[in-house]
Structures are given as structure tokens and as C-alpha cells.
Amino acid sequence: MADPGAKRELEEESEMKEFSAQTKKPRADLDCKNGRGDTDTDCAEVCEENVLCTFETSAVLSESARDKNIFVHGKISGQDAVVILEKTPIQKEVLGQILSESSLKLQMRNDIYSTYQLQAPAHLNEIKTTVVFPATQKHIQKYRRQESFLLEETAEDYLSITLPFIQEQRFSLQWVYNILEKKAEAERIVFEDPDPKTGFVLLPDFKWNQKQVDDLYLIAISHVRDVKSLRDLTSEHLPLLRNILHKGQESIFGTFGLPRSQLRVYLHYQPSYYHLHVHFTRLGFDSPGCGVERAHLLQDVIQNIQSDAGFYQSRTLYCPLRADDGLLKKYKEKGKI
Template sequence: MADVKANAEALVPKFKFERQLNQDQAGRRTTLLGSIDSQPALLILERAPFPTSTDYLSSAPLTLRTLKNLGANDIYHWYMATSGGASPNSDSEEDDFSDLKINLIYPCTPKHIAKYSKQAVRYVSETPEIYRDHGRKEVEDVIYRTPFGEDPEEGFLLLPDLNWDRKTLDALHLLGLVERRDIWSLRDLKKKHVPFLRHMKRKFIEATTKVYPDIEADQLKLYVHYQPTYYHFHIHIVHVQLEAGATQAVGKAVGLDSIIETLEVMGGDGEAGMNRLTMCYTLGEESDLWKEVFGPLKKEEKEQQQ
């Protein structure tokens, strides 16, 4: 058994690189073609999970070889960095060997701590009645908005999502923030907004493909979060190759095209809207909505069944 293990471990250092075949998991896994002893070989590299030891975690920020700020917005900052163990080629561009994407929230609040803490998740159904009575519990999290322009009906900002490294196009993730202030979230959308939604979809795609000409329109998908992180209507624009994680999962993301189609077939006049529907989504047990609304409702329902 020891000989088998030793022989297996001796293979990797003999790998001779030919070319990269693929990169996925938002750049965390890469597939290489090469050879070992003149025989073709595939080498698949994937970043291992971060160690959980206190010694490693406490020293990690102090051992960075390089740190480059990508942008900042109020308390949110994001960077590309090279870890202490990395050994970049001196001829390479800095961005080519940055192996860490770092987000910093400073100063953070108890709500940030609760949001990013490991917690159980529930799948809840928000009826129109619950939305009417409790649906705007987190409105106070509104972020900075640009001043009104000449045509606030069409104004918007296109910003990189904090989790995108701004380099890997297959992992592209942008946020389109509309300038108009009368729409808080998906729940405020009505039949009368369909022309606006179609117009903004076209504008966001045009802007994205202009800034990133290597991306074509049919390589983009647009969706809206519910519940959103903050209550100012915004649309996520992502590359179709971006592997679906929690932010694109059912119970979190709702396709913009599906929203438009739902509104178009909905009965009623222009004021009929998404506030009439029951919305189902996942919710962390540390969130205010679970603690103050859905948790008590579940407890009440259990008591009634006893």
C-alpha cells in the first residue's frame, strides 16, 4: 500500500503542461492537458477549502504578498491579493497570479455578522397578507442612490458585484441599479411597468456588451433577488457560464423574463402586480424576518395543530 501511495504521489511532479482546457467554479477549478512520461494526461486543479485552525486564520491577513484594491463603496471594499505561499513568476502581470479575492466590510454591523454567519436555512411562503403586514422589515438597508438625472425613468448605474474579480468574464456578475425611486423590490412591480422592464433589460445588455465586447447578448442572464439585500430596485446581470451558487438558487433568484411574462398574463389593469402573488424563498434563521414573522407564524401553526 505504501508503494502504491508513493508511486501515485510521484506522478504529479512529472506532469508536463501543454495547454489549459477549461476553467470553472468561477475560476476555482482548472483543467490542464499535458503528459507524463510521454503519455497524455489530464490534471484538474481545484482550490482546497480554507483551513479552520485559529493559527492560520489569525495570521492570513498578515502574510499577504500583494494586495490590490479593486474598488470601494461606503463600508464595502474588495481586493485581489497574493497569499503568502504563492510564488508568482516575476515576468507575469500581477493580476495573473493573484490567488485570493478578498471582500472587506468595515465597519460592519450586527446585521452583517448575522447574515454571514453559518445558520440553518428555511424555505418560506410569503403570502400577499404577510407582505402587506411585514414585507418591508429591512427597508432601512437602502444604499446610496445617484441624484435624479434628466430622465429618471431610464437612469441607471451598472456596477460590479462584490463577489466578481472583474477579470474572469465567465464569472461576470454586475448589478444594474435603476435611478427611479418608486420601486423598492420585485413586490412593487406592476403590469404598467412591463415596458420599463423590457427597456431596462435592453439597456443593461447593451451597456454590458459595450463594456465587455467579448461577451454577446445571449451569453447573459438577468434576474432579481427576493428578498433583496437592500430595498432599491436592482437587477443582476451574470454570464450564463457562472455556475449557480446560492445567489442564483431557486428560492432566491427570479428570472427577469419570468417576471415580465408573469405580469403580462396577470389579470387586471395596469395596477395589478407582484404584490398579489405568494412568493416562496429561503430565509436564514438569524434574519429578522424569520425571528419576527415566519418563526412565530410557524410556532402558532404548530400550536393550532396540537
């Protein structure tokens, strides 16, 4: 008899292909310009409530049957947009409702094994949707499935190649400053220490729907604005790092009941944006970017700086770069890869 685990993987692949195909279909039933709404007023009301009502799909950037998500590039009002659709995890609190209130359609029965297509009630069948609009080419590249390369960056390479690249790009951090200044997402902040030197705000990452702690994911964003990455950290920043670690752990325990022994606290190198921020995830959750080639445990960072104040200015660092990353191109031009 076939391995039930292998059978389930095949079923998940099939479900994801169906999910993908549905996403790629024309959206006539959701698009006013293709006939939805009897009047212009109806269409205006629909589009005011649904930012995606005029979304036109250009390409599927990537998709994952295992993670139940898909990343779509398209246009909204003629401007680039990226839409991320993710099937939300099943919550044990509503498990009884799912089992008792859903409709079942038999697909296969063999001895003690049977499979069904389950149609859950609409309110229990959500798809978490993230919209990046207007999206830049950097956003589109970020979500496109690509080959990765491991970069070996010496201290000299950082000063001669990486740092000039960062300075040339002038990556916008306005969205970060909007959070720090309470101009956006103020209602999402879980905890804040307002101290300008050691303070930070703690809020949920967009990857987490906040409905269960199994995939808990929060970000601590420092109020200090002159630290771009690990490379800038020295003994001067130890009070800040310790404060983020301890108060972040305390806040998560008080709010979500997870002790520090169940938390993974780390920094990325290279980071996705050049402003000091720290990731807090549940230890058992295989969060994106938590692999050894990119994640640096905050506890290790603190100990390394305690042992050598200039540790991150002198050592060689490794990090993965995607095939279309501009920084990878710079290293190739210099014959480093």
C-alpha cells in the same frame, strides 16, 4: 488508483485550511502597534495605505474550500469590520507567466502523476479583498454560515408581516443614492441611462474582479426610488424593466463581448437591499443567489406582469431566509414556520 478528481478536491480542502489558518494567525508582521515601522511616521504611512494594518480578528464567519474564500469578522479602531478574502481566478492571458516564472516544490510523484506546491510571482498571486467598515450586525449575520429555511409568503403575509418588518428596520440606502448621485463609485459605472422613470446605472458587482468574463457579474440600479422589491412591480414599471433588460444586454455586449444568449438576468426575492436592482451574470457562472428558490428571471417577470398587472401583489412567493434573519423570527412568532 485513486480518482484524480477526488484527489484534487482533497488538495483544495488542504489548501483552504492552510489559507484559513494563516488568516487566523496574529498579524504582528502587518500591525504597527505590534512593532511594524521604526517611527510613528512610518506606522502612519503604512496604515494610510493599508486599512487592515490594525485589523484584529474576532472570528471566521465562514469559509469555502471550493470557492477559495473566507469571511472574517474583526475590529478596526475598535469598530466592527468584515473582511472578505477571495483567491482570484487564473487568467489565461497570464498563464504563460505563471508556468514559466513560478517556483515549484515537489510534494508527491507516483507513476504519471505528480503534485507540486507552486509559488507564483507576487503580481500574479493576488487575493481580492473586500472590506465592510464600519460593519453592522446585519453585515456580520449576512456572512456567517447558517442554516436556511424556505419561507412561503402569501400576499396577505406580505402586507401583515413582511412589509411592516421592512418599514420598521429602516434599512439604509445611502450607499445606493451615493452611486446614483455620482458621489461614490462614479468611475466604476459601465453604462447609465439618466431618465428618472426608466433609467438606471450599470456597474460591476463587488464579487467580480473585472479581469475575466467567465464570472462576469454586474448590477443595474434603477433611478426610480419607490420600488422596494418584486412585490411593488406592476404594469406601470414595464417600460423600466424592458429598458434595463435591453440596454443592459446591449451595454454588456458592447463592452465585454457577451451576447444576450450568454447572460442570466434576474431579480432576487427577498432582495439584499430594498431598492430595485437587477443582476446580470454570465450564464455558465454559478453566481451566489442564482438558485430557483431566490432568483426570478427578468424576462419571466416582464411576461408575468404583461399577463396580469397585479401578478406580484397577489401570488404566493417563496424565498430562503437564514436562521438569524429577523424576518424569519417574525414568521415564527406568527406560527407561519
